[in-house]
Amino acid sequence: MDIFRLKNKKRISCFLSMVIIGALAVSGCAGNEQPGEAASGFLKHKEHKNYIVENPLKFERIMVDAEGNPLEDEADEGGDFYREYGILKVSGLRDKAVEKKINDRIAEKFKECVGSLPAYRGIKILLGDEKQLLNENIYTYQSFNCNNVLSVVMERNAGYRNESDGEKGDDVYFSQTETMNFDLNTGEEIGFSELFGDEEAYKYLNDSVKAFLSENNAQEEQGEDIYGTLIQTKPFEKLDSEQKYYLNDSYINLVMDYETPEFQTNMNSYSISIPWSQNIYLTENYFSESEDIYESDEPLAKCLIADVSGEEKRIYSYENEEGVEMMVRGSYRSTTPEFIQEKIEAFSANGFQGIDKELKKYYRQAAEECSRENCYGSCMKTVNVSAFGGYINYEEGIYASVTGHQSSWADTITYFDKNKSTQSVYRKSDSKKMELEDFFKNRQDCEKLVKEAMVKAVQRNFEENSGWISKDEALKDYVFGEGENKEKDLRFIDKMYDNICGMSLSGTYMSFLAENFSKGEEIFREIYGEDCPFSENSYIFTTGVYRLKYSEIGCENLSIFE
């Protein structure tokens, strides 16, 4: 009977424990707040702008040793093994105490990471008591830097050899992703539970993860090992309040690794990326245009938010007609407006616009001169759709060519080469096809502002390629340099502007299309009377002129941010 009494006592204490644990869970006093219950956050559905504002921070990548001390040389050759460690230093905040807090945290995270064993399944069995480091690499970068929020990612790859029992055992390699998401107002990290403005956004993220797992058969133990495969060990219920995450311009990325045991990730970290959409977006809880927390006096640089919501739809067809490959390829998302989907259907169904007949004629000629096995003819029709900040980019193209060589050592002869493409932008709200002037608050400013931005783009491209080209040397004679070509420079820019025949928008750029890829080179030759210099970097004077940052045009001049 005593035994039964003891067991009853055990049951009672067990019951009481459960009640206490339950009460703690309900009241949240365990300090483990459920994500959906958070009162504030910067992710919230429905109320949002179509853009985010880049933080004018400066980033310096510093190579360090295992203790975190800066190195002069880039890599630390550690005897029998190789290691390379890079951390990030942030500057540009007015409040230096906040800046220090952020940099100290990055340095601290590095120290936590370096030389540690992440708690992956089986790692201590596989490595045993004695292990030899084979290689270790830590790379730190900023994945998101907008709206006074900074996401920093620390990627670590390492390999160890099991040398237990004095024997050379197996090598074990693993990857690790550590993340930090800072509120730049305070330097504090933003926990996952703070992301949510309401239950609906949290539910949306959980549902998105479930949908991802279902689409990827994650509950199935696949027979073959594929790097990075994510397999569930048990049914996924919900994201933890301390879920590891980082942001980028289009996604919230949820890191699955040793901290998410409901997944088996094979000693690698794995990210599930959930796109920003009408259900989940950045709010401006941490940001106000009127409060400047940065040292920079530069005007605000705004970025349109990419809309990658919905399922990706692919268009693909392939036929081999009389030896010529005829292909149709394209992609769009299920959320693409109906009027665009109708255009896609019409374009896909509309044959090859006569190019195929011309192509086949040249293919027959090539086949006669080179024999069939030595010639190649193809015609590819493409249609692609992307969406940024309430605008839809719609691009069509036909690319056709016939090439051949008369023997295996002979030069390739191009018999036929024809490319034709169009790029248009539509406003999602009213299906309006946009003209270039429509993007400007004052339509009459359009030409002047675009031409000025083109010059800035050339100068930026030189800056970005300063490793290969001396900017001073290169600009001496061309495009607003100090030489005698000023008049030619203006004519070059004018001509480039006049040849714009299409456009598209991305997060930070407005891009233009000329009739063909080599148009810029032709214009350069026509104006300056010589071939475009820096042949390896000729895009600086060609496509580079057609890719303008919004900040180069001046975000304040553009209507797309209204």
Next chain:
Amino acid sequence: MGNLKGRKYLSVLLILMTVLAAVFSGGCSADKNDAENGENSRDNSMELGFTAETLPIIDGATALAPYYEAMAAELLGMDVSEARQYTLCSKTDGAYENLIAGKADMIFCSMPSSEQQEMAAEAGVEFETVPFLNGGFVFFVNKDNPVDSLSVEQLHDIYAGKITNWKEVGGDDVKIVPYQRPNNSGSQTGIYKYVISEDEIMEAPTEMKIETMGEIIDAVANYENSEGAIGYSYYYYVANMHNSDEIKLVQIDGIAPSDETIGNGTYPIINPSLMVINKETAADSPIRDIVKWVLSDEGKRVARENGYIPIEK
């Protein structure tokens, strides 16, 4: 009253002992003496006293990892996040390979395939298998589908393409869309094993997918909960399905899959999970102590706490 309660607990204990004895005498390969001692294994984490150094090497299927990791935590007296670093998770194929190669001492998996048995025979290894969990292989349809129950034969004919309309099995005049899973997945192995052979099954609905490098492949289409759809999976996972509120589980021969019907084996399509060890394992090996622990009340408690259904009969 005290006496009544005492008698009640005594009778429960006796029933448990009888059930456990029945399990071991009923064809499972565990040693009979081990089974008889099974009920005495409560709190034997203390008795077993494993440390990280002495714990046998445990490996297994991904879907059973939460069980054997929790088990390791109990046996080591550690938090599970620490204990799982001392157990492997090489998936079914890898776990059998490790057991055969002597790189694992015991594995937690489904039944070995004929290939795995052949591989073991070639290596001179004989498996000793001990069932310890029951799982159900389940079929699901749209919640508005009026068909509640199907027989295994009807399921066979649906997946053979012989029954093509729900009206043929008492439902609406709606075409049946029988979804399948990728060929090397656990669920597809399940349907081949329990319902229809690989030779007989009809072609799966596919969707075009683009793999890396632009390669186009026809991939098995994912289950879409359309009016005429039918799909399958393991009971353990169904709660996780994205649209689980919109689907209903199909009864097989009038028996609905549930913890009870799967646990007591009345549900017709049962998929047991096994502990597998090398038959040559010594009688006094700590590996056999773990087998006993898994079959004990303590082992069953850990199973239930982790969402599994321990074998009760």
